[in-house]
Amino acid sequence: MGDITRLRQILINLLSNAIKFTETGSIEVSVITRKNGDINHSSGATTDEIQFSIKDTGIGIPSDRLERLFKAFSQVNSSITRQYGGTGLGLAICKQLCELMGGRIWVESELSVGSTFYFTIAASVIPEQSEVQTRLIASIPEVKNYDNNANYHSPDFPKLSSERSPTAKIEPSQSFRILLTEDNLVNQKIALKQLQSLGYSADVAVNGKEALQLLEKKPYDLILMDCQMPILDGLETTKEIHRWQESNFASGRRPIVIAMTANAMKEDKQMCLDAGMDDYLSKPVMKEKLAATLEHWGSVIFKAKETAATEQTISTTDTGSVDLPIDxxxxxxxxxxxxxxxxxxxxxxxxxxxxxxxxxxxxxxxxxxxxxxxxxxxxxxxxxxxxxxxxxxxxxxxxxxxxxxxxxxxxxxxxxxxxxxxxxxxxxxxxx
Structure with a gap:
């Protein structure tokens, strides 16, 4: 177990450089593990070292320039900069990321022969048949494709099953606030039960007018919107939502609106999208379809929140250090x-x-x-x-x-x- 985002960023940086500086030949990526035996007593997991190497047959680096390679904005020489572009910041960040993950980075290179960049990270190994492993198995349906085609599993690790564990509960990937706008009591009950079984909860509004009032008071991220309701129907409510300034919403941003309607005609779906709805579910709503829709829009909501948090960090940070006049x-x-x-x-x-x-x-x-x-x-x-x-x-x-x-x-x-x-x-x- 480790930080996949940071690991991906390091690999992208090193592979991009390898491709950039290798006009002919090959690029080889290798991975090995070393067992350290350190045990986390709270989780029972051991910590191993994983070593990656990216070997290329590119232009190589002079030996007297290797030490400065991982310093920010350090260039090998100006002619390489002009021909291939800058490479200083990426390697400096790679060094920081490796150290943050308990590892290090270094390079071996010979001019006109090629370079090999090595880096290591520390990663927890999940004990066999642990609760954490059960959850991981239950959340990776793609493993079945690998099992059918080739053996991609190291003999040192238990082979993952492609079948979902019947006792493993799948948690929503991200938590967010849902408003169910539905006037029919039976439909309300069914929708709330489906949401609960998927690990979500929701508030209820019985018509569009009530939904708009709640949007001003509570920071909802997503609305499940019935189209046919008294007082103010789903289509008009959605149009009104788009007329609002983002400051009108308690959340500070417009929520995702997903239509729920018994009319399954293509024209009805287009009518919902034209009104400004983001997605469409036909009644009766199947639990699997609801789960997939919420998972998709949940990731969109999470990214929007993450971006907003980054903006907030930027706006509240010392302006002398990272204040960026960027739109x-x-x-x-x-x-x-x-x-x-x-x-x-x-x-x-x-x-x-x-x-x-x-x-x-x-x-x-x-x-x-x-x-x-x-x-x-x-x-x-x-x-x-x-x-x-x-x-x-x-x-x-x-x-x-x-x-x-x-x-x-x-x-x-x-x-x-x-x-x-x-x-x-x-x-x-x-x-x-």
């Missing part, structure tokens, strides 16, 4: 509220811009206004795509100075850009 709403739209993608995008953004700033300094010193304008234009475009408005404006001004062959003020603008890049770097490190 976060724009960035969230690009990433579809995927925090991991946003962090990766910011990392690539910084690694691309860092060498450009160095090139621009050289261009100013040599009065190479053409090169200065080119690099400023590239930064301007990337900043606009990222929603980095302040940086976009600084790069735009720098490009105008270069077009007019005006040196005065260019150094200050580059300093502004460097400060911005530094803030992003600090934010990325603090987000790990």
């Amino acid at each position: 976060w709403k724009h960035l969230h739209q690009i990433s579809e509220n995927n925090l991991e993608f946003e962090l990766e995008l910011l990392q690539i953004f910084v690694e691309d811009i860092q060498p450009r700033l160095e090139v621009m300094k050289i261009a100013i010193a040599s009065d190479d206004f053409g090169q200065l304008a080119l690099q400023a234009h590239q930064i301007k475009g990337a900043s606009a795509n990222m929603g980095a408005t302040t940086m976009h404006l600084a790069a735009e001004k720098l490009e105008k100075f270069a077009r007019n062959q005006e040196r005065r003020g260019t150094t200050n603008l580059i300093s502004e850009l460097e400060e911005f890049v530094k803030r992003i770097q600090e934010f990325l490190i603090s987000s790990q």
Whole structure:
């Protein structure tokens, strides 16, 4: 058991670099385990060391540059930076992530022959037939596909069963608040029972008007909305929800709306979607379909909450360290509220811009206004795509100075850009 998100980030970084620097040949990924024998007495789990290696036949790294490789923004040399792009921040973050997971990272390399990056993490081994293992088996239906095709299991570990344990209770992947809007008492009872058996709970509103009143008072994340109700039906209620400002909702954001209707015609489904509903369930609602729908939208809600929490962290953090004048709403739209993608995008953004700033300094010193304008234009475009408005404006001004062959003020603008890049770097490190 370990942190899959951090592990994935390290592997993506190292494999991306291997691909980037290997024009011909191969890239080989290997994994081995070493038994440490340390026991966590509270859980009964032992802790082993897992070692990953990523071996490539790429350009290699000079021996005198290996020590500085894992320092932030440290480049092997400027020619490699120009040809392949920046690689400094990614390896620095990999080092931090490995250390956070009780491991380390190092590299062996020979110029023009290739490189092998090694890293280790400490991971708990689940005791055979433990309660934790039973829950894991019950939550991995995909294992059956591997069993049917090949033996992917190490002999040191018990083979996972593809059958769900009849006694294992599947907990909802994320907790969120549900409002059931339904006027029929029988339908209410059935829906609440299904939700309870799936591990969810819900409040009830008997019509759209009551639902709107509750949305102002309680932070609901998702509404199961009957379409035909007295006073205010589901379609009109949903339209009203979309008319509201997000500040009107107690949660601070518009909830997910899922239609529930006995009309199963294609036209009825389209009518619900046109009204602004996010999804559609036909009555009678089958428990399996309800579970799948809630699991899907639960993950969407969780990502939105995670993003909101990140924004809150940014807004309340010392402005001298990680205050980023970024249009976060724009960035969230690009990433579809995927925090991991946003962090990766910011990392690539910084690694691309860092060498450009160095090139621009050289261009100013040599009065190479053409090169200065080119690099400023590239930064301007990337900043606009990222929603980095302040940086976009600084790069735009720098490009105008270069077009007019005006040196005065260019150094200050580059300093502004460097400060911005530094803030992003600090934010990325603090987000790990």
